[in-house]
Amino acid sequence: EVQLVESGGGLIQPGGSLRLSCAASGFTVSSNYMSWVRQAPGKGLEWVSVIYSGGSTYYADSVKGRFTISRDNSKNTLYLQMNSLRAEDTAVYYCARDRGAVGNFDYWGQGTLVTVSS
Amino acid sequence: SYELTQPLSVSVALGQTARITCGGNNIGSKNVHWYQQKPGQAPVLVIYRDSNRPSGIPERFSGSNSGNTATLTISRAQAGDEADYYCQVWDSSSYVFGTGTKVTVL
Numbered sequence: 001e002v003q004l005v006e007s008g009g010g011l012i013q014p015g016g017s018l019r020l021s022c023a024a025s026g027f028t029v030s031s032n033y034m035s036w037v038r039q040a041p042g043k044g045l046e047w048v049s050v051i052y053s054g055g056s057t058y059y060a061d062s063v064k065g066r067f068t069i070s071r072d073n074s075k076n077t078l079y080l081q082m083n084s085l086r087a088e089d090t091a092v093y094y095c096a097r098d099r100g101a102v103g104n105f106d107y108w109g110q111g112t113l114v115t116v117s118s
Numbered sequence: 119s120y121e122l123t124q125p126l127s128v129s130v131a132l133g134q135t136a137r138i139t140c141g142g143n144n145i146g147s148k149n150v151h152w153y154q155q156k157p158g159q160a161p162v163l164v165i166y167r168d169s170n171r172p173s174g175i176p177e178r179f180s181g182s183n184s185g186n187t188a189t190l191t192i193s194r195a196q197a198g199d200e201a202d203y204y205c206q207v208w209d210s211s212s213y214v215f216g217t218g219t220k221v222t223v224l
Contacts, residue, residue: 037215044202044217044218045153045155045206045215047215050213058212060212094161098213102151102167103149103151103208103213104149104151104163104167104206104208105151105153105163105206105213106163106172108160108162110160111160
């Protein structure tokens with residue numbers, strides 16, 4: 001059974017850093033395209049970043065230069081390192097899988113809440 | 119950057135048909151995917167590649183895509199279909215979501 005479990009969210013002050021984790025089971029992270037998608041309170045879905053199976057990474061303009069996506073193949077885990085956090089980064093962060101051939105997300109985690117506030 | 123526009127809300131009577139549109143420049147040339155999201159839950163894929171249903175999704179959900187508009191159709195609407203719906207495409211190494219539509223079943 002495919003499962004994605006996020007962790008690492010919490011309350012952080014503006015300018016601070018946080019690392020989110022997404023532990024996967026039932027499939028191999030490195031064989032898929034893995035993304036982070038976020039949703040601010042009461043707002044819509046916003047794609048944040050993707051890491052391709054080949055290792056290439058891409059970011060939304062809103063986080064470019066501040067966020068870094070990575071994976072640990074030995075732990076079958078996806079990460080999102082978030083630096084220089086701003087109030088507008090407050091959101092539920094989901095990890096999601098794209099099998100790569102179609103460009104959609106067939107599995108999502110339950111999400112982890114990041115609150116940036118002083 | 120590519121943009122997808124959806125109506126803010128759609129209302130449908132119980133048992134009737136709801137149609138949710140997703141507008142984008144020449145969207146008919148792209149693969150469009152649709153997600154259902156209920157309060158407090160993660161999104162669920164209901165239609166992929168314009169008109170295909172993942173296993174477990176009722177036949178009441180269908181999709182089409184042509185020109186500048188993609189459409190998600192919910193037939194014989196049920197109370198359990200009340201949710202937010204998002205369209206999504208892949209464009210230039212990024213994923214683009216629509217603005218989202220809240221569906222209310224009356």
